[in-house]
Structures are given as C-alpha cells and as structure tokens.
Amino acid sequence: MTDAALIARDGAALSPLQKLRFFPLAVTGGAGCTLIEDGGRELLDLSASWGAASLGHSHPVLRAAVDRALSDQAGASILSGTNEPAVALAERLLQLTPGAGERRVWLGHSGSDANETVARVVPAATGRTRMMAFSGAYHGGTQGSMAVSGHTAQVGVAKSGGLKLVPYPDPFRPFEGDASGAALLAHIEHLFATTCAGEDVGCFFLEPIQADGGLIVPPPDFLKRLAEICGRYGILTVCDEVKVGLARTGRLHCFEHEDFIPDIVVLGKGLGGGLPISAVIGPAEIMDHATAFSMQTLHGNPVCAAAALAVLSAIEDNGLAARAQSVGDVLMAEIASATAQLPQVGDIRGRGLAIGIELIAADSNAPDADLARKTVFRAWQLGAVFYYVGMHSNVLELTPPLILDEAEAKRGAAILAQAIEDASAGLVSDVEVEGFAGW
Numbered sequence: 001m002t003d004a005a006l007i008a009r010d011g012a013a014l015s016p017l018q019k020l021r022f023f024p025l026a027v028t029g030g031a032g033c034t035l036i037e038d039g040g041r042e043l044l045d046l047s048a049s050w051g052a053a054s055l056g057h058s059h060p061v062l063r064a065a066v067d068r069a070l071s072d073q074a075g076a077s078i079l080s081g082t083n084e085p086a087v088a089l090a091e092r093l094l095q096l097t098p099g100a101g102e103r104r105v106w107l108g109h110s111g112s113d114a115n116e117t118v119a120r121v122v123p124a125a126t127g128r129t130r131m132m133a134f135s136g137a138y139h140g141g142t143q144g145s146m147a148v149s150g151h152t153a154q155v156g157v158a159k160s161g162g163l164k165l166v167p168y169p170d171p172f173r174p175f176e177g178d179a180s181g182a183a184l185l186a187h188i189e190h191l192f193a194t195t196c197a198g199e200d201v202g203c204f205f206l207e208p209i210q211a212d213g214g215l216i217v218p219p220p221d222f223l224k225r226l227a228e229i230c231g232r233y234g235i236l237t238v239c240d241e242v243k244v245g246l247a248r249t250g251r252l253h254c255f256e257h258e259d260f261i262p263d264i265v266v267l268g269k270g271l272g273g274g275l276p277i278s279a280v281i282g283p284a285e286i287m288d289h290a291t292a293f294s295m296q297t298l299h300g301n302p303v304c305a306a307a308a309l310a311v312l313s314a315i316e317d318n319g320l321a322a323r324a325q326s327v328g329d330v331l332m333a334e335i336a337s338a339t340a341q342l343p344q345v346g347d348i349r350g351r352g353l354a355i356g357i358e359l360i361a362a363d364s365n366a367p368d369a370d371l372a373r374k375t376v377f378r379a380w381q382l383g384a385v386f387y388y389v390g391m392h393s394n395v396l397e398l399t400p401p402l403i404l405d406e407a408e409a410k411r412g413a414a415i416l417a418q419a420i421e422d423a424s425a426g427l428v429s430d431v432e433v434e435g436f437a438g439w
C-alpha cells in the first residue's frame with residue numbers, strides 16, 4: 001500500500017463515473033455518528049451516506065448479525081435456492097408494511113434496481129404502458145430507474161416512452177401559486193381525463209417527501225387525495241420510501257404521515273444499515289407476473305438479509321422512529337434558532353431526521369446554489385458531513401443516523417449555521433470548491 005493520501009489514491013484508482021463529490025472526504029473508520037477521516041480527524045456524520053447508514057457505523061447489532069450469517073453461510077442468493085434469512089426478511093416486511101390482499105416481496109441490492117423492477121413489471125403485468133412520476137424525483141441511477149425519474153441531474157437521459165412528469169407539490173415554490181396543492185391535483189385529474197388517459201396509466205411513482213428534489217414535504221392531504229384519484233382510474237401508487245422510509249421521519253413508513261396506503265412500497269438505503277439490500281412489497285397479481293423476470297446473482301443473499309432483519313429489530317427494540325421524531329424536532333429547532341438572523345435561509349422543512357434547509361439569495365427567493373456548495377465544503381472543514389440536493393442544487397440535506405443524540409444534534413446545528421455564515425462571508429473560495437462537481 002502506498003503512503004500517498006487516501007484521496008490521492010482514490011483519484012488514481014477509482015472511476016469518476018460513480019463519484020458525486022463535494023469536498024475531499026476520505027474515511028478510514030467510524031463508530032456511531034462519527035466518521036474517522038484519513039489522518040485521524042473525527043467528523044460528525046449528518047448524512048449517513050445519503051441515509052444508508054441508518055444505525056450509524058459499527059453498530060454492534062449489525063456486526064453480530066453479519067458475523068452470524070457469515071459464520072454458517074446459507075449460500076449467496078435466492079435465485080436457484082432459498083435461504084432462511086431472505087424468507088424471514090420477506091415475511092417480516094409483509095408484517096410491517098400495511099397493504100391489502102395477497103402480496104409478495106422482491107429483494108434487490110439498491111433503490112435503483114428496485115424501482116427499475118417496478119417500472120418493468122407493472123406495464124408487463126397490467127398491459128398499461130403509461131407511467132406517471134414527479135419532476136425532481138430521483139428513483140435511481142440505472143437506465144430503467146432513470147427512465148421514470150425527473151431529477152435535473154439526469155437531464156438528457158432517456159425516459160420511458162410512456163412517462164408523464166408533473167410538478168411535485170412544493171409549498172415554498174407552489175404550482176400556480178397554490179401552496180395547498182389543489183391546483184396541481186386539478187391539473188393531474190385533467191391530464192387523466194384528456195392527454196394522459198388514466199385508463200392507460202399503470203402506476204404513479206411518488207415519494208412521501210421528495211428527497212433529492214429538495215427535501216420537500218407535500219401539503220397536508222395532497223398524497224391522500226392523489227391516491228384517491230389514482231384509485232378511481234385503477235392506477236397503482238408506487239411509494240418510493242428509499243430515502244425517507246424506515247423510521248427516519250418519525251413513523252416506520254413515511255406514508256403513514258399521509259393517511260394513505262400505497263399499492264407498492266419500495267425500500268432501500270437504510271434497510272441494510274449500510275449493506276446493499278432493497279425491497280419491493282406489492283400485490284401478488286403484479287409480483288407473481290413471471291419467473292426470472294428481474295434477477296441478479298446476489299439478490300436475497302443471506303448476509304445482507306440478516307443485516308436488514310437486524311436493522312428492523314433495532315428500529316423496533318430501540319424505538320428509533322419515536323427517537324427520530326424527538327431528536328429531529330431538537331435538530332430542526334436548533335437550526336431555526338441558530339439561523340434566525342440569516343436571510344440566506346429561505347426555508348427549513350422536513351420530518352424527524354429528514355431535514356432540508358433551502359438557501360436563497362439574501363435579497364430574493366432565488367436559489368443560491370453557489371452558497372450551498374460552499375456551505376457543505378465549509379461544514380466539512382468545521383467537522384460535519386452533509387450534502388445538498390434540490391432541482392436548483394440549493395437545499396442542504398440532513399439525513400443523519402437514526403441513533404443521533406440531542407448533543408450531536410445541537411453540535412450539528414451550530415456547525416451548519418457557522419458554515420452558512422462563513423460561506424456567505426467569502427471564507428470558501430471558488431478555487432477550493434472548483435474540483436468538486438457536486439450535482
């Protein structure tokens with residue numbers, strides 16, 4: 001091993017194809033909500049690797065589960081033979097996920113392959129070739145999941161031929177100036193009655209909080225009313241809980257805040273606690289469509305399935321949903337207090353430990369992407385890790401491990417506010433951030 005700095009070795013060895021970098025983060029270890037940087041510096045992790053490290057780092061329950069699964073390894077997948085951890089996980093997910101009728105679970109590696117599977121199987125099983133999704137949505141980075149996404153980072157990528165994108169209901173930047181979402185619902189109903197016949201639409205992809213589109217919480221009752229409209233046309237609702245699901249928002253499922261039950265639920269990221277596993281829970285008449293329809297060699301591997309079972313148990317045993325609500329309330333209040341005098345902060349929003357801070361130009365509502373990229377860089381310099389999202393790249397996103405405590409929340413809020421102030425005061429130069437493309 002060379003003695004060159006880890007970040008330099010990364011640049012020489014790993015392809016940029018899979019990099020989304022904001023500052024020169026190089027990690028050699030971690031525990032809890034702390035990351036250990038190359039060189040030994042400790043960083044407060046307010047991202048959990050975009051929400052994947054739901055139990056933080058080196059969690060003992062996860063370590064024990066993975067060790068057990070690897071000590072008596074029940075094969076490596078469920079393609080051509082089943083295994084106990086995968087079956088037990090599917091059974092647990094069916095118990096924990098509200099839904100009607102006979103249902104099945106599909107196990108994958110990522111949110112991308114899970115959403116891609118839904119995007120392929122719904123048209124195949126229903127014969128309905130059209131699909132709906134929201135502008136700003138990031139449903140994945142594979143061809144089939146990008147085909148049903150609407151994120152600005154994927155402009156130019158081929159979309160599904162039958163895809164119709166509509167604006168997401170954003171109370172801060174409302175469609176037709178109507179923060180209630182009623183105008184948008186009327187627009188969608190009009191589409192179903194005219195140019196995008198509801199009878200031809202197989203499914204509607206939605207996030208209960210639009211995460212990469214800007215951490216946007218929809219207006220009250222919007223999703224419930226949208227689900228009612230979809231129900232009238234026989235359109236399946238596909239709830240993408242990959243980022244905000246599994247206790248992060250104060251409920252096990254984020255859709256529980258919206259008083260509706262989706263037809264299909266997609267889980268990922270935090271499900272594996274940092275190990276790659278995703279899941280689709282849906283009606284048997286869809287999920288039983290065919291065999292060998294959407295498979296990858298390591299799908300349902302017992303080690304990641306055991307990790308997911310441990311995550312679900314830890315969420316239940318430690319009351320992590322209620323904790324996310326209470327610590328998230330502290331974090332949001334601390335952020336609001338620490339930034340109260342900063343006109344650059346246009347909006348603070350979210351649920352539980354899914355929080356967005358929208359940065360704007362001090363003299364208008366215009367998004368300030370340059371401030372966001374310099375703020376996350378400055379925060380890293382000050383000792384905290386978080387990134388930005390949004391259609392205009394101007395929303396700081398906090399998705400810390402669900403085990404974040406109140407002291408860490410207060411420290412994180414102080415660093416975030418200081419980073420906004422310092423970046424606004426010009427303490428981060430264009431030269432320092434120019435090597436980090438972000439998104």
Ligand SMILES: Cc1ncc(COP(=O)(O)O)c(/C=N/[C@@H]2CCCCNC2=O)c1O
Nearest residue numbers: 050110111112138139140211240242243268
């Ligand atoms: C709501 C939602 N659905 C699906 C996905 C795709 O999950 P994978 O990246 O595990 O394939 C994601 C992934 N989000 C991206 C991952 C790429 C880097 C930018 N930040 C994210 O959180 C997501 O937020």
